[in-house]
Amino acid sequence: MNSSSIFSQAIINSQVGFCVVDEHGKILLINNAFGRINPAKKIIGRHLSTVIKLGQGSVKKWISALHQERQAQIEVEFRDQKTPFFAIANASIIEEDGHQLVGIFFTESSAQKLLTNELERQVAIEIEKNRKKELMMQSQAKLATMGEMIANIAHQWRQPLNILALILQDNYIKFQLKQLTEEVVEKNYEKANNLLQYMSQTIDDFRSFFKNDESQEPFEIRQALQSIIELVGTRFATTRTKVIIPQAGDYWVYGTQNGFKQVIINLLNNAHEAILASKQSEGKIEVSIKQDNKYIHVYVADNGGGVPENIVEQIFEPYFTTKHQTQGTGLGLYMSKQIIEKNDNGKLEVSNGENGAIFCVALPKASAPH
Ligand SMILES: Nc1ncnc2c1ncn2[C@@H]1O[C@H](COP(=O)(O)OP(=O)(O)O)[C@@H](O)[C@H]1O
Numbered sequence: 001m002n003s004s005s006i007f008s009q010a011i012i013n014s015q016v017g018f019c020v021v022d023e024h025g026k027i028l029l030i031n032n033a034f035g036r037i038n039p040a041k042k043i044i045g046r047h048l049s050t051v052i053k054l055g056q057g058s059v060k061k062w063i064s065a066l067h068q069e070r071q072a073q074i075e076v077e078f079r080d081q082k083t084p085f086f087a088i089a090n091a092s093i094i095e096e097d098g099h100q101l102v103g104i105f106f107t108e109s110s111a112q113k114l115l116t117n118e119l120e121r122q123v124a125i126e127i128e129k130n131r132k133k134e135l136m137m138q139s140q141a142k143l144a145t146m147g148e149m150i151a152n153i154a155h156q157w158r159q160p161l162n163i164l165a166l167i168l169q170d171n172y173i174k175f176q177l178k179q180l181t182e183e184v185v186e187k188n189y190e191k192a193n194n195l196l197q198y199m200s201q202t203i204d205d206f207r208s209f210f211k212n213d214e215s216q217e218p219f220e221i222r223q224a225l226q227s228i229i230e231l232v233g234t235r236f237a238t239t240r241t242k243v244i245i246p247q248a249g250d251y252w253v254y255g256t257q258n259g260f261k262q263v264i265i266n267l268l269n270n271a272h273e274a275i276l277a278s279k280q281s282e283g284k285i286e287v288s289i290k291q292d293n294k295y296i297h298v299y300v301a302d303n304g305g306g307v308p309e310n311i312v313e314q315i316f317e318p319y320f321t322t323k324h325q326t327q328g329t330g331l332g333l334y335m336s337k338q339i340i341e342k343n344d345n346g347k348l349e350v351s352n353g354e355n356g357a358i359f360c361v362a363l364p365k366a367s368a369p370h
């Protein structure tokens, strides 16, 4: 039995493409299958790089590296094909008459390659879709918070607007009765001016919440809570809802201060809405703070009855709301979770207490600046 003859016949007739190149990459021998991939007349004597290309790097370098590595496998693409033709090239060194030749088998992989390409394309499309959705949700959430901001401003303005109207009326009546003395004008002018300044300050205060500075910095929780209560506390008071915050202690955390304020406003608004919906006569929202080695935990507990067990898993999902279309967007808790957990490496969780929901915001502790 002549094994070389058997081997050579097997290779010549194999369905797998095969070629032999010299140490520079010049093609010396090809089998029938290789000839079928490249019907061009004259393949022998051409450089391998005129027939195939690599995904990365040059054919020449690959061949010369083979002399050290002895064998290698790489994905290649055949040139000048009507439809893309990919193959796995399996190369090994052949010693012949003191020359180092390279024998290469080519197993077609076009189908897998096309499939991978298609998969990659699909994944890219999905990622892009997701990114767009994320952007859209962000701007919707912004709109929702802007709506809340306008509601707050409108509330803060109602009283001063009434008083301004009264002052104007007072001026007019006194003028008609010829009682408009210099003193009255002075006094009314000063009152009106104070009111206008207060109104303008209200806008500034709310606007500073929506400045999009995302920078992380150490900030003190109790002070942040205090400024929130000054903004929204009176609105809650008109519906007999008390907001209680801790009166002592310094709690420094590391995070985005405006983000944190937005989250707390979201939680307070939700608590307030739950209290109103539960027809509770005396609403109470209690904010408390605890700390461990790593985190400061801020608890927002209300007496609005709590989150029903069957939806507790869903409330952080985007667009999940149990409120009427005109009231709820279902984005508040979703965005809050993003802010706390993605931006600030914290945690936002919910549980139910005796009288209502308890939301907990945990942020990494920071040392107080000196
Ligand atoms: N404090 C709370 N008490 C009871 N249920 C709550 C509370 N906070 C949130 N929820 C529930 O979680 C849902 C999602 O809240 P959120 O994401 O802020 O959206 P939205 O307020 O627009 O409905 C609410 O619709 C409500 O059912």
Ligand SMILES: [Mg+2]
Binding pocket: 266, 269, 270, 330, 332, 333
């Ligand atoms: Mg909400």
